[in-house]
Amino acid sequence: MFALLFGAFAVFAVLVLIFGIYLFSAYVMYRIGDKFHIGSYVEFLFPVYNVMLLCDCAGITRWVTAGIAVPAFAASALNFFSFGLFGGNTGYLVSAIFFFCWVYLWGSIAQRLGKNFWLWGILSFLFGGLPVLVLAFDGSLPRRR
Template sequence: MLLLFGAFAALVAALLGLCFYVFSAYVMYRIGDKFGIGSFFEFLIPFYNLLLLCDCAGVTRWTAAAMAFAPFAALLSLFARGAFRSVVLCSAAALFIFSWGYLWGSVARRLGKNFLLWGASSVLFGGIPVLFLAFDQSLPPRR
């Protein structure tokens, strides 16, 4: 009976994770749609969705590479010893935080909003400011 409950809990957790991923892809799609970049199915592809967001923000795709590399660097630090482990972990966290704030601040700037305010708030509050960017009525200026 306990094994059945554990399997059910794992299934529910996997479904919740899948729902969260699809919702976050939809949020990224909404931002991409404002810029005319990508389709919903393209935003479902891991890592490629970050590349599309870099195109929306008008920043280099190395920003997406930095965001993708940071978790792997944190995993690699598990094999490190002593002070080197904390240096790698802190560097990976700093790289991710900077890239995250820079990406969303640049998206906000292209939508006519304050770069520093939206970049810092996305770092402090995670994805909540991103929801405002995706679902508000702001559009990039027409050229």
């Protein structure tokens, strides 16, 4: 009985932790959006729409959102329905599309905040959220075009 309760508590704790991380990541994206006067915190809570708002912050087309969200879903669906026939090459293509769109999005945001495009784009891919935290919480403001 104790093991069952402990397991249920562990699952609940993991779900609360995941939800907390999601709320914090939405807040980080909101902080970036607030620098550009785009969106509210509630708008950044919607999973795909928040990337669209970040594209607006970066001054790039919203089609980059498709390059970030769609490849993983498409590769998973292809692998599932084709019984792994498209496994190897599709995975590389999907990774390349995602890598390009991710670097382009965060590099463009960094450039609009007065930072180096390539440095911040590559760093955001390699180190995940750490450079994004710096972009969100530093004192940089957008440059005028």
